Amino acid sequence: MASANYSILAHHFENLEQQRETETMGMWLFLATEILIFGAIFTGYTIYRVRYPRDFEAASAHLNLLIGSINTIVLLSSSLTMALSVHATRVGRQKMLMTCLTLTIVLGATFLGLKALEYYSDYEDFLVPGLRFRPGEWTELTPPANPQHVQLMLAFYYIMTGMHAVHMLVGMGLLVWLVLRARQGMLTPVRYMAIEVIGLYWHFVDIVWIFLLPLLYLTGTHHGSDLHF
Amino acid sequence: MSESITPTRTYYRVFATLIALTLLTVGLSFLELGAWHTTAGVLIGVVKATLVALFFMHLLHSSRASWLAVLAGLFWLLLLMTLTLSDYLTRPMLAY
Numbered sequence: 670m671a672s673a674n675y676s677i678l679a680h681h682f683e684n685l686e687q688q689r690e691t692e693t694m695g696m697w698l699f700l701a702t703e704i705l706i707f708g709a710i711f712t713g714y715t716i717y718r719v720r721y722p723r724d725f726e727a728a729s730a731h732l733n734l735l736i737g738s739i740n741t742i743v744l745l746s747s748s749l750t751m752a753l754s755v756h757a758t759r760v761g762r763q764k765m766l767m768t769c770l771t772l773t774i775v776l777g778a779t780f781l782g783l784k785a786l787e788y789y790s791d792y793e794d795f796l797v798p799g800l801r802f803r804p805g806e807w808t809e810l811t812p813p814a815n816p817q818h819v820q821l822m823l824a825f826y827y828i829m830t831g832m833h834a835v836h837m838l839v840g841m842g843l844l845v846w847l848v849l850r851a852r853q854g855m856l857t858p859v860r861y862m863a864i865e866v867i868g869l870y871w872h873f874v875d876i877v878w879i880f881l882l883p884l885l886y887l888t889g890t891h892h893g894s895d896l897h898f
Numbered sequence: 899m900s901e902s903i904t905p906t907r908t909y910y911r912v913f914a915t916l917i918a919l920t921l922l923t924v925g926l927s928f929l930e931l932g933a934w935h936t937t938a939g940v941l942i943g944v945v946k947a948t949l950v951a952l953f954f955m956h957l958l959h960s961s962r963a964s965w966l967a968v969l970a971g972l973f974w975l976l977l978l979m980t981l982t983l984s985d986y987l988t989r990p991m992l993a994y
Contacts (some may be wrong), residue, residue, distance in 0.1 A: 694963040701971030708975040715979065716986045722933060738924045742917060749913040752904075752954045759903050865956075872954045876947045882920075883939020887927040890935065 677860050689862055690795060696866040700873045707877055710832065714825050714884060717818070724818035730889030732826065735896045736787040736799060737886040740780050741878065747776035748875045754847075755868045758861040766851055773871070774844050777837055784834055790898065800822045826885050833881060836874045845866045902959050912953045919946050 682688040719723050750772040757766035795803045798820035807814040847864055850856055856864055927935060953959045954994040957968065 690961040690963060694962060694967055697960075697964045697967035697971075701967050701974070704971040704975050706977065708978050712979050712982050715983065717988060718936065719983075726932075726935070732972045734924070734927065738920070741920050741924075745913065745916045745920065748950060748954050749909060752909045756904065756909070811946075842969055862970060869955050872950050874949055879946045879950070880940070880943045883923060883936065883943050887923060887939040888936045889927075890930055890932075893928070 679785060685859075688786050689865075692862045692866055693869070701868065701874060707829075707832070710825070710829055711880070711884070717821055717825070718884075718888070721815065721818040721821070721873070723812060724807075724814045725822045726817045726889040727807065727814035728796075728822035728886070729885060730825070730888070730891055730895070731794065732764070732886050733787050733790055733898075734886050735898060736783050736790070737882060740783050740787075741882050742777050743780045744875050744878050745782070747773050747780070748856050748872050750776060751868050751871045752854045755864050758851075758856045758864050759858055761858045763851070766856065767848070770848050770851065774841060774848070777844065781834060781837055781841075784830065786898065796823055798827075829881055831886065833874065833877055836877070840867075840871050840874055843870065904953065904956065904959070908953060912949050916946055916949060 678685055680690060682691065750769045754766055754769040754773060757763075757769055763793065791797065792801055795801050802816070802820060802823075804816035807816045807819050844867070847856070847867060850863060923939055926938050937938065945966050951968070957964065
């Protein structure tokens with residue numbers, strides 16, 4: 670045990686606990702910069718959400734609520750399996766670790782697959798600003814919505830979900846790397862910080878989605894007939 | 899990071915709460931709430947995000963240095979939003 674501790678303790682740290690605290694804080698500092706990246710887009714969204722409420726609500730009501738909601742549950746489930754992966758590493762349960770890590774990757778891929786399906790259905794529904802959009806549809810609504818402002822809301826939708834999807838892709842890459850590390854026996858109850866901090870990143874991406882759901886999908890009033898793929 | 903290990907029971911309970919809050923917030927979108935949709939949705943989102951941070955991200959048992967990083971991130975977000983919005987949202991009040 671003592672020799673194992675010695676090998677993973679970097680020389681500039683007093684002890685393992687100090688090293689682990691530093692590694693955790695380092696990831697949180699990175700996440701603080703991520704808060705600001707997403708925060709800038711959220712601020713832009715808020716400005717126009719307040720200025721053009723009717724148009725944002727109309728556009729929101731046209732987004733695919735069913736896929737958005739299912740994806741929320743998929744992502745929350747992947748956070749659970751991620752937390753369980755970290756737990757399995759801490760208690761040294763190798764089989765549970767591999768199962769939970771694989772499940773997290775599968776759930777992440779499911780999210781991205783559904784997201785791609787959703788983008789396709791948005792394309793079919795003429796919800797692509799500038800490329801495939803019917804201004805007449807929106808002026809005929811009661812009360813009418815301004816097609817220009819609706820396109821602005823849709824642009825926010827693509828940029829926010831797109832940025833989120835890029836973060837998911839990075840997370841998936843890190844998870845695959847963790848599987849390889851686990852296979853080499855490099856994730857143990859003593860050496861667990863890699864999975865701990867990648868877990869922090871994964872949960873952060875989940876938190877971003879937790880706010881995207883109400884801002885994009887739930888800001889307008891939906892009806893039962895909206896629930897389709 | 900302290901040496902404490904969260905029992906799996908806690909994770910399952912937090913997960914059940916998160917799913918229940920998701921169903922609640924999606925259910926609310928079928929009511930005619932007008933502008934309150936966003937308010938209700940964001941408030942439920944804050945509760946969900948707090949649960950994820952405290953339990954899944956182990957913030958509850960993290961060092962004060964980690965808390966400082968989190969609070970600094972949120973403080974800068976607050977500055978970003980309030981200063982920007984205090985400009986944009988008050989522009990219509992100005993007589994040009």
